[in-house]
Amino acid sequence: MAAYSPGVSWRDRRNHGLNDRVLLAVIDALCPHEEPFDFDATSDVLGELKSFLPFLPGALRLGLPAGLALLEFSGLLLPQPRGSGRQRFTRADRDSRRRTLEAWLHGGGIREAMVAGLKALSLLCFYQHPSAQASLGIDWQARADKLTLERARLLAAVASQ
Amino acid sequence: MSTGVSEQNLLPPEYSLAYPNVESGLDLAPRLSSPRVYHADAVVVGSGAGGAPVAARLRDAGLDVLLLEEGGLYRTADFVTDPLESARRMYRDAGTSLILGQPPITFAEGRCVGGSTVINGGMSWRTPGRVLQHWDRKLGLDGCDEKSMQGWFEQAERILTPETQHPETIGKPLALFADAARRKGWDPVDNQRNMHRCMGLNNCAFGCPTGAKRSMLVTEIPRALAAGAKLVTNARVDRVLKHRRRVAGVAGSFVDLHGRRQGRFEVRARLVVLAAGARNPPGLLLRSRLRGPMTGRGLHVHPNAKVVGLFDQPLDSWVGTHQAHQVHRFMDEGILMAAAGVPPGILAAGIPGLGEEHGRLMARYNHMLTAGCLVEDSGQGRVRLGPDRRPLMTFKLSSRDLEVLHRGVRLLAEGVFEAGAERVLLPFADLPLLESADELEKIDQRPRSPQGLELMTVHIMGSCRMAVEERHGPCDPWGRVRGIEGLAVADASVIPSPVGLNPMQSIVALALRNCERWIEGFKRQGGNGAVHPS
Structure with a gap:
């Protein structure tokens, strides 16, 4: 199984710093890839997720790079879940990365908080992606436009009576 | 449906609301070489459920009012249905705030003109009778019984105009x-x-583009501005200024969307009202060395x-x-x-x-x-200053x-x-x-x-509670901070115990109740006249 989603090329990988490469690998592991979500949104999700990072409370913002570095090298430094080899996170296959993230997610402490936060942000960005919304049959903006006009008509009718 | 009205550019009336007397700190900041100084009778810090009605009432009473808001002004026409964009614009920390503890509790609050009233679900309930009875009889807070509060709830409802869903x-x-x-x-x-005539879009948490939600953005804020109050946006208050035992104003920074400082300001005012949500007033008091034994303690979170x-x-x-x-x-x-x-x-x-x-x-x-x-909840939380001097919340179930x-x-x-x-x-x-x-x-x-329990909240309260004695709360029974004249709190911080349901109307009613006292006090002390901060 590929370590990255098909849309992220080796060139992209070389061009990303360590934080981005770990985040890409995290997003790729957290998000689904099968029908009806069989589209590539990993880079888009990374872009959206990174736009949230400057807003994080100070301690989280400063601690995240260290947390991502620990995640990257945890395969070499820490005992791993069954079935995961001793390798860097970004070089592990998707299933191994998921096992690592699951272990962190239920491990308590700061590691749990970091992966829970990354899960929340990644999945928020993924399921609000236009392709995911289309897969779910959702068009919130069109409904907003329709209901705004309907309310305007309703109030205008009341006012004209 | 034909209304006989031209449908060209037909929009709900909230789209044409006027917002006069608004200044953006971001527009000002590049032109400043020294802190911008404002003078007012009263400065209100925060424009949500507590701050907006207080600003309008103070203006009604003839005071020169300056309303400060850390976030930006987003009008009804600016609202979008994309939660990501909305969170970045209108939520504190873009919605990534946490209350630390076991388990950590995710928390969201507004940071925009109108505060959390712009991004909440709009639930508008009176404080339950048994809770008011507790405040009155057990906590000894005069004027908080159901009968005394009736008129304040009626006034709050004239602002909020609660309706049921079609x-x-x-x-x-x-x-x-x-x-x-x-x-x-x-x-x-x-x-x-x-x-008012909700169409059921369910975009409440990201601003209502249909204009149906009666948030402070479309009610008390335009009313206060039309009456002559002034609003400065992107203005974060960092500390309260004082002179001896009297408040003298506030000092702060103009900040961008990410909270980065772009310039500084000071406001000289005889009355300072903190109304920035239950996490921020205790932080401001602590940073301003106005610490009481209960400042920041007693936080409740409605998990x-x-x-x-x-x-x-x-x-x-x-x-x-x-x-x-x-x-x-x-x-x-x-x-x-x-x-x-x-x-x-x-x-x-x-x-x-x-x-x-x-x-x-x-x-x-x-x-x-x-x-x-x-x-x-019956657990107790606390707001203290974190390593970055910003308020940090903890809570233990x-x-x-x-x-x-x-x-x-x-x-x-x-x-x-x-x-x-x-x-x-x-x-x-x-x-x-x-x-x-x-x-x-x-x-x-x-x-x-508590391990493995997933919790969130949008209601926090009680971090600067009203109490009869200082050992139970830093504010007196009328929301005035003890030990310093002219400083008051008008948000969920003052709520003496958890209300057990959505607190918006409780915040509005208590703010209106307490504001009347502050106006009396202000006038009794001779009104205008600057106090120079020491």
């Missing part, structure tokens, strides 16, 4: 839950929300847990309003329940599993019914809270199965799914551990 706009999941609650004898009540029912039939879960009914039947036990419409991105964080496992569940989003319970949360989750799961769910997802990492109603007992059998 049945055609409710949506299938919420209707199913209400029917199930009726069958179980829980007597669900129609939700009171501050709205919320949710369950998600998975149905065989499609429910079109994205269609319909945010919340249409509440179950008040168990409020004496500290449990308030409601079904709610939740967008997929927001819901996703609480769905178990990763990757394909998660995707298979989320693919059934339109077959989901989400219901939540709010717990009137009490054993009673854990018991009540489990009871609430059990009731929710019962209700959702009664509504016809095939399976129910739970907020427990170690018990994520019930395959049938026969498994409900597993909730009762779960150890009452």
